[in-house]
Amino acid sequence: xxxxxxxxxxxxxxxxxxxIRFSRETFEGDVEYCTPYYxxxxxxxxxxxxxxxxxxxxFEKIKESLDEFLKNGSGWVFDSVIHMELKTATYHxxxxxxxxxLPSKLAAKKAVINIKNTDQKCxxxxxxxxxxxxxxxxxxxxxxxxxxxxxxxxxxxxxxQPCKVPIIEKLNNLRINVFGFEDDEVxxxxxxxxxxIQVINLLYITQGNDKHYCLIKNMSRLLGDITKCKxxxxxxxxCLHRFSAESLLKGHLPYCKEHSPQRIVMPEPxxxxxxxxxxxxxxLPVPYxxxxxxxxxxxxxxTIPGKTAxxxxxxxxxxIIGPNGLPLKPVTxxxxxxxxxxxxxxxxxxxxxxxxxxxxxxxxxxxx
Numbered sequence: 001x002x003x004x005x006x007x008x009x010x011x012x013x014x015x016x017x018x019x020i021r022f023s024r025e026t027f028e029g030d031v032e033y034c035t036p037y038y039x040x041x042x043x044x045x046x047x048x049x050x051x052x053x054x055x056x057x058x059f060e061k062i063k064e065s066l067d068e069f070l071k072n073g074s075g076w077v078f079d080s081v082i083h084m085e086l087k088t089a090t091y092h093x094x095x096x097x098x099x100x101x102l103p104s105k106l107a108a109k110k111a112v113i114n115i116k117n118t119d120q121k122c123x124x125x126x127x128x129x130x131x132x133x134x135x136x137x138x139x140x141x142x143x144x145x146x147x148x149x150x151x152x153x154x155x156x157x158x159x160x161q162p163c164k165v166p167i168i169e170k171l172n173n174l175r176i177n178v179f180g181f182e183d184d185e186v187x188x189x190x191x192x193x194x195x196x197i198q199v200i201n202l203l204y205i206t207q208g209n210d211k212h213y214c215l216i217k218n219m220s221r222l223l224g225d226i227t228k229c230k231x232x233x234x235x236x237x238x239c240l241h242r243f244s245a246e247s248l249l250k251g252h253l254p255y256c257k258e259h260s261p262q263r264i265v266m267p268e269p270x271x272x273x274x275x276x277x278x279x280x281x282x283x284l285p286v287p288y289x290x291x292x293x294x295x296x297x298x299x300x301x302x303t304i305p306g307k308t309a310x311x312x313x314x315x316x317x318x319x320i321i322g323p324n325g326l327p328l329k330p331v332t333x334x335x336x337x338x339x340x341x342x343x344x345x346x347x348x349x350x351x352x353x354x355x356x357x358x359x360x361x362x363x364x365x366x367x368x
Contacts, residue, residue, distance in 0.1 A: 002014060002045060002051050002055075002086070002088075003048055003051065005045075005088045006045055006046075006048060006051075007048075009088075009091075011044070011045070011046050011090070011091040011161075011163055012044075012045050012088050012090060013044050013045070013088070013089050013091045014042070014043055014045060014086060014087060014088040014089075015039055015040050015041065015042045015043065015058065016040040016058065016059070016062075016084055016085065016086055016087070017037055017038070017039050017040075017084065017085045017087065018037065018038050018039075018040075018062060018081055018083075018085075019035055019036075019037050019081070019083050019084070020035065020037075020038060020066070020078070020079075020080070020081050020082065021033055021034070021035045021079040021080050021081075021082050022034050022035075022036075022069070022070075022076040022077060022078060022079055023076070023077055024076050024077060025075075026359065027356070033079070034076065035082060036069070038061075038062045038065045038066065039061070039062070040058040040059050040061050040062050041057065041058045041060075041061045041260075042058075043057075043058050044091055044163060045091075046091075046163045046164060046166065046167065049170075050166065066078065091163065099114070099115070099116050099117050099122070099212060100114075100205055100206075100207045100211075100212040101114070102114050102205070102214070103181075103184075103205070105184060106181065106203075106205075106222075109221055109222055109224070110221070111217060111218040111219070111221035111222040112203055112214045112215065112216055112217065112222065113126070113138050113139055113214060113215040113217055114139055114212075114214045114215075115129060115139055115140075115141060115144075115213075115215070116139050116140065116141065117141050118141075119158070120158045120159040121148075121158045121159075122159070122212050122213040123158065123202070124144075124148060124151055124153075124158065124160070125141055125144050126202055126213045126214060126215040127151055127168075127174070127200060127202075127215075128144040128147050128148070128150070128151060129143075129144060129215045130200040130215050131147075131150075131151075132144065132147055151168075151172060152168075152171045152172055153168060153171070154167060154168075154171050155167075156168060159211075160213075162189050162190050163190075165178055166190075166192075169192060169194070173197075174197070174200060175192045175194040175195075175196075175197050175198065175199045175200065176190075176192055176199070176200045176201075176202065177190065177191050177199055177200070177201045177202065177237050178190040178202045178203075178204055178213075179201065179202070179204065179216065180203075180204050180205075181203055181204070181205050181206075182206070186203070186222060186223060187240065188237060188238060188239075188240065188261035189261075190261070191237050191238050191261040199237070200215075201215075201216035201219055201237075202214065202215060202216065203215070203216050203222075219235055220233050220234075220235070223235060223240065223242065234246050234248070234249040235249075236249060236252055236253065237261070238256045238257070238259070238260075238261045239256055239259075239261070241256075285323065287322075287323050287354075287358060288320060288321065288322060288323070288328075288354050288358075289320070289321045290318055290319070290320050290321075290347070290350065291318060291319050291321070292316060292317070292318035292343070292347075293316065293317055294313050294315070294316045294339065294343075295313070295315045295316065296311040296312055296314055297311075297312055297314050298310070298311060299312055313339040313340050314335060314336070314337070314339055315333070315334060315335035315339050316333075316334055316339050316342075317331055317332060317333045317334075318331070318343075318346075318347070319331045319332070320354075332346065334346070
């Protein structure tokens with residue numbers, strides 16, 4: 001179905017919605033069901049050769065949601081997939097054109113090479129400028145015209161749309177990132193999945209209906225006005241968060257890769273910058289709440305360097321509050337050297353008692 005849609009529309013965005021049935025056995029021996037919906041990741045599809053990889057990655061989200069649902073201790077068991085829907089939409093990517101002068105703010109940073117082309121091959125010249133750097137006047141097209149044949153485009157035509165960059169990456173064994181520039185801010189448009197080779201960073205600027213590729217020769221200088229610190233920074237290309245050391249960046253990348261590249265816009269200070277829950281009428285009441293507290297005595301510690309004392313649990317107390325806000329029974333109090341183990345045993349026992357109450361449905365007595 002994705003292949004058919006792609007052949008008709010040339011470029012599409014798609015995702016799948018699955019309705020899945022779970023079952024579990026009740027205390028009375030009956031079987032009850034629930035049928036939640038799960039949605040895959042949204043994927044931009046540009047070429048049939050990538051569909052297999054994209055399907056596998058898109059459905060990872062559904063698999064993770066299923067695993068989380070089954071592990072939450074509710075007793076639900078996967079039963080069957082009732083139905084699945086494929087949602088598609090035509091993807092309208094931006095199309096670049098010929099030369100556009102850099103905005104004054106960008107030009108002053110001297111971090112971007114803007115090729116002065118009169119054709120629609122600004123993408124080609126920018127990539128060649130990265131692969132074959134020149135010292136003097138790198139913005140002149142004549143440096144790269146003799147090497148144009150070295151960059152394979154396959155079926156991709158100029159002007160190259162940002163959505164076609166993965167195809168060119170694969171044909172030429174390259175790693176290319178594309179960043180946008182709008183409202184004096186740089187943000188990611190396309191971030192390569194590769195990490196094994198040197199990256200080529202391109203800037204995609206606009207002026208009215210015209211679009212144009214430039215080569216970013218120094219990312220740290222391009223984004224340097226975010227902070228007053230003039231030392232070189234290390235940037236995550238997916239979210240443009242900056243780090244003072246490369247080791248910090250490497251620790252950040254595994255978490256950031258789980259999300260799509262995005263432009264982060266923080267709210268202005270004021271009421272809109274505070275996120276708070278106001279619709280309390282939609283919240284679900286907690287039937288039972290247990291409030292617990294431990295007591296401990298302090299023992300001096302001289303055998304462990306840097307530690308002078310240790311807190312040894314010696315007792316606890318807890319109280320159970322019911323749905324009406326009143327205690328179900330008097331406060332439970334215990335003192336002893338095995339306070340922690342005794343507390344866990346008591347709480348598990350209380351849980352079993354409360355679970356039976358929650359699963360016992362009292363029949364309604366209807367009056368006339």
